[in-house]
Amino acid sequence: MSHSTENNLCVALIGNPNTGKSTLFSALAGVRQRVGNYPGVTVERKTGQLTHRARQLTLIDLPGTYSLAPRSPDEMVAVDVLLGRQNDAPRPDLVLCIVDASNLQRNLYVVSQVLELGLPTVLALNMVDIAASRGITIDVERLSRNLGIPVVEVQANRRQGVDRLKDALVEQIDRPAREHVSPFPAEFQNEVAALTRRLETASSNGQASLPRYLVERLLLDTTGYLEDVVLEHADPGLHGAIAEARTRLAAAGSPVPAVEAMARYGWIGQVLDGIVVRPRERRITLSDRMDRVLTHRLWGTLIFVLLMVVVFQAVFSWAAPAQDLIDAGVAHVAQFAEEHMAEGALRSLVVDGLIGGVGGVLAFLPQIFILFFFIAVLEDCGYMARAAYLMDKLMVRVGLSGKSFIPLLSSFACAIPGIMATRTIENRRDRLTTILIAPLMSCSARLPVYALLITAFIPERKLVGDLLNLQGVTLAAMYLIGIVTATIVAWVLKKSLLRGPTPPFVMELPSYKMPGPSIVLHRMFERGWSFIRRAGTLIVAVAVVVWASLYYPHDPAVEAPYAEQKVALETRLAELPESAAERGDLERELAEIDGRIAGAYQEQSILGRIGHAIEPAVRPLGWDWRIGCAAIASFPAREVVVATLGIIYNLGEVDVDDTQAAGLNSALQQATWEGTEEKVFNIPVALSLMVFFALCAQCAATLVVIKRETGSWWWPVFTFVYMTGLAYVAALVTYQVGMLIS
Amino acid sequence: MNDSIPLQCLEVGTSGAVTAVVGNGDLVHRLDEIGLRQGAEVQMVQSGRPCIVRVNGQRLCLRADELLRVLVRPGVVA
Numbered sequence: 001m002s003h004s005t006e007n008n009l010c011v012a013l014i015g016n017p018n019t020g021k022s023t024l025f026s027a028l029a030g031v032r033q034r035v036g037n038y039p040g041v042t043v044e045r046k047t048g049q050l051t052h053r054a055r056q057l058t059l060i061d062l063p064g065t066y067s068l069a070p071r072s073p074d075e076m077v078a079v080d081v082l083l084g085r086q087n088d089a090p091r092p093d094l095v096l097c098i099v100d101a102s103n104l105q106r107n108l109y110v111v112s113q114v115l116e117l118g119l120p121t122v123l124a125l126n127m128v129d130i131a132a133s134r135g136i137t138i139d140v141e142r143l144s145r146n147l148g149i150p151v152v153e154v155q156a157n158r159r160q161g162v163d164r165l166k167d168a169l170v171e172q173i174d175r176p177a178r179e180h181v182s183p184f185p186a187e188f189q190n191e192v193a194a195l196t197r198r199l200e201t202a203s204s205n206g207q208a209s210l211p212r213y214l215v216e217r218l219l220l221d222t223t224g225y226l227e228d229v230v231l232e233h234a235d236p237g238l239h240g241a242i243a244e245a246r247t248r249l250a251a252a253g254s255p256v257p258a259v260e261a262m263a264r265y266g267w268i269g270q271v272l273d274g275i276v277v278r279p280r281e282r283r284i285t286l287s288d289r290m291d292r293v294l295t296h297r298l299w300g301t302l303i304f305v306l307l308m309v310v311v312f313q314a315v316f317s318w319a320a321p322a323q324d325l326i327d328a329g330v331a332h333v334a335q336f337a338e339e340h341m342a343e344g345a346l347r348s349l350v351v352d353g354l355i356g357g358v359g360g361v362l363a364f365l366p367q368i369f370i371l372f373f374f375i376a377v378l379e380d381c382g383y384m385a386r387a388a389y390l391m392d393k394l395m396v397r398v399g400l401s402g403k404s405f406i407p408l409l410s411s412f413a414c415a416i417p418g419i420m421a422t423r424t425i426e427n428r429r430d431r432l433t434t435i436l437i438a439p440l441m442s443c444s445a446r447l448p449v450y451a452l453l454i455t456a457f458i459p460e461r462k463l464v465g466d467l468l469n470l471q472g473v474t475l476a477a478m479y480l481i482g483i484v485t486a487t488i489v490a491w492v493l494k495k496s497l498l499r500g501p502t503p504p505f506v507m508e509l510p511s512y513k514m515p516g517p518s519i520v521l522h523r524m525f526e527r528g529w530s531f532i533r534r535a536g537t538l539i540v541a542v543a544v545v546v547w548a549s550l551y552y553p554h555d556p557a558v559e560a561p562y563a564e565q566k567v568a569l570e571t572r573l574a575e576l577p578e579s580a581a582e583r584g585d586l587e588r589e590l591a592e593i594d595g596r597i598a599g600a601y602q603e604q605s606i607l608g609r610i611g612h613a614i615e616p617a618v619r620p621l622g623w624d625w626r627i628g629c630a631a632i633a634s635f636p637a638r639e640v641v642v643a644t645l646g647i648i649y650n651l652g653e654v655d656v657d658d659t660q661a662a663g664l665n666s667a668l669q670q671a672t673w674e675g676t677e678e679k680v681f682n683i684p685v686a687l688s689l690m691v692f693f694a695l696c697a698q699c700a701a702t703l704v705v706i707k708r709e710t711g712s713w714w715w716p717v718f719t720f721v722y723m724t725g726l727a728y729v730a731a732l733v734t735y736q737v738g739m740l741i742s
Numbered sequence: 743m744n745d746s747i748p749l750q751c752l753e754v755g756t757s758g759a760v761t762a763v764v765g766n767g768d769l770v771h772r773l774d775e776i777g778l779r780q781g782a783e784v785q786m787v788q789s790g791r792p793c794i795v796r797v798n799g800q801r802l803c804l805r806a807d808e809l810l811r812v813l814v815r816p817g818v819v820a
Contacts, residue, residue, distance in 0.1 A: 066772075103800050105798050109775055222768060261774035261779055278799075297790070392803070502807065504805055505803070506802060506804050506805075507802070508800060508801070508802055509794065509800075
């Protein structure tokens with residue numbers, strides 16, 4: 001609850017969603033931004049620094065909201081920050097409200113709440129250009145006078161008016177806040193005063209008294225949330241007192257919570273009286289015309305489907321060159337380490353464990369960044385709300401709403417940001433359902449598994465003339481399996497564990513605008529980096545553990561059967577002249593023996609032994625112990641399976657480098673059941689493995705995030721059990737049916 | 743309120759005045775906050791479930807059902 005010091009003052013930025021708040025924040029703070037999280041809640045904590053006229057200002061960006069009415073811990077954060085009750089944030093010295101000039105009435109609702117907090121306040125009137133283009137004129141001077149605070153016109157996207165706004169901030173900080181006259185009727189104010197007295201006597205034991213704003217909210221919040229939080233240790237009789245006060249207010253014609261909207265809109269009506277001039281006839285805007293097509297039942301849906309095809313096409317094709325580059329870079333680093341370190345456990349840990357592990361994560365970055373780029377563009381231009389509108393028609397059939405669409409779309413890149421994006425879903429049951437099905441969307445970590453097995457085992461055959469290709473269809477089928485399963489799971493969850501009525505769906509459709517390049521890039525990098533931070537650290541740790549369980553006990557005795565052959569080859573190689581033609585063959589043979597030795601070590605390793613132990617369980621899926629081993633090793637991160645398969649099938653560490661991947665392909669194609677000539681892999685086995693990976697919960701990072709977002713270990717455990725169960729059964733059916741057909 | 747009809751029955755292109763928003767108190771309050779409240783003028787832009795309406799110059803996408811009902815009186819509001 002620290003106040004900021006004299007030369008570092010704190011400004012809180014608040015406003016409705018879609019008012020250009022992030023743009024204004026960037027315009028004020030530039031690149032001096034920091035993003036973090038408030039403890040215990042999912043609200044992003046964004047702060048920035050700005051210096052103006054020798055004053056240091058810290059800018060706190062609060063989440064966009066239509067109202068300061070906390071009904072959940074996430075909504076409470078904004079109120080706590082503004083009241084100085086948030087422990088790790090200084091109490092703001094000033095509030096900057098941003099409003100959309102073309103929709104002042106609604107925007108002033110939250111302003112009327114802010115004014116009651118008793119802090120110096122400045123109003124930024126944004127999008128004056130859009131308002132003007134719609135023929136709306138606003139008398140800014142009178143608005144300022146009626147509100148009793150400075151009003152500055154800005155166009156945040158063009159950086160216009162920003163300097164005047166900074167002037168106003170610095171000037172206003174030195175002035176005391178003007179006493180705001182409450183918009184509530186007298187009977188309500190009397191009840192607030194009575195409740196305040198009651199609270200003060202109840203908390204005479206030295207507890208800090210409640211700010212007036214929260215006492216008001218105690219009366220207004222009929223969800224019971226605030227009573228639970230604020231009156232946790234207070235006299236239980238207070239609940240009864242609040243209920244009685246509400247009954248009296250209802251009888252007096254000021255029913256709670258309706259009295260708030262009546263009072264505030266009444267006040268807004270007085271403030272705006274004669275200030276805003278609108279044209280008699282509403283002009284048809286470009287947004288209107290675009291919406292006629294983009295939300296059209298037929299055309300809108302068609303364009304949406306096309307857009308999704310383009311996005312996914314781009315994610316996979318644009319990412320390829322960048323991915324190759326990253327892989328090559330990682331291979332170089334690995335080679336460098338290999339050449340400059342002495343052979344042994346440490347080198348193996350660095351090369352195979354650390355560099356291999358980090359490289360595995362880095363390879364997915366291009367896809368993740370590209371998908372986040374598209375999501376940021378679609379969000380910033382206003383299309384995402386339309387997509388949610390179109391998807392709502394489908395989502396409602398399984399009991400979800402259009403709000404679940406963006407989290408699920410993000411999950412195709414990675415379930416972690418997808419799960420974090422569910423924060424916008426107010427309904428708890430909907431949010432949980434979305435979190436639980438998000439990991440079923442085929443994330444980019446599954447792609448290497450699909451790519452490896454499809455190229456190795458699915459024949460390249462044309463279908464329907466030249467239009468489709470069997471490999472492409474198989475890939476699409478893997479994505480579809482995830483989507484269809486998610487649909488069924490959501491439907492079942494909403495009928496059982498998370499039963500409840502489908503909540504109504506209300507969402508603003510903002511005007512279309514050109515996406516701002518800096519906002520888009522900023523969001524893309526912000527989300528991309530938070531993925532790297534969260535997943536990266538974990539995957540590194542996992543890679544080390546997998547490496548260790550594949551390396552130890554590392555008994556040199558396993559080399560003995562190959563030693564003679566190896567020495568013989570090495571001596572022959574040493575005797576041959578540099579230019580001899582046989583050298584290539586001998587070198588290849590030597591490499592193969594090295595591979596065999598590596599394989600023997602794997603088999604003797606901890607993980608190898610576990611693989612043997614579970615073989616009876618994976619046999620019905622068509623897997624041998626080595627595949628079982630790879631599946632277990634990839635529990636913490638499914639992309640590990642490619643590397644593990646490579647190591648296990650006697651090939652040594654696999655780089656996703658093209659030539660070597662081809663090597664892994666043929667190694668998988670050649671692999672036989674131990675002691676027989678029968679091939680391990682056929683099409684049903686490959687499909688069974690792919691289906692397993694499409695549905696399994698092999699991602700520790702996702703499970704950790706589910707724990708954090710749901711606040712309980714029960715949900716990640718549930719997710720893991722249901723997904724693994726489904727994956728096992730589906731892989732079993734795939735293999736058994738596949739064997740029957742072939 | 744006798745001549746009121748559910749919002750979703752409003753024909754595309756026509757307007758009406760909201761006569762009542764009925765349902766769970768918290769949901770009604772949230773609609774209040776964004777301006778879809780008694781007395782507000784709504785225009786049906788796109789019918790169906792969900793529908794798109796214009797309220798005070800903003801476009802809202804709305805799927806109301808048994809938990810939340812919006813009643814309107816059709817006709818041009820002064």
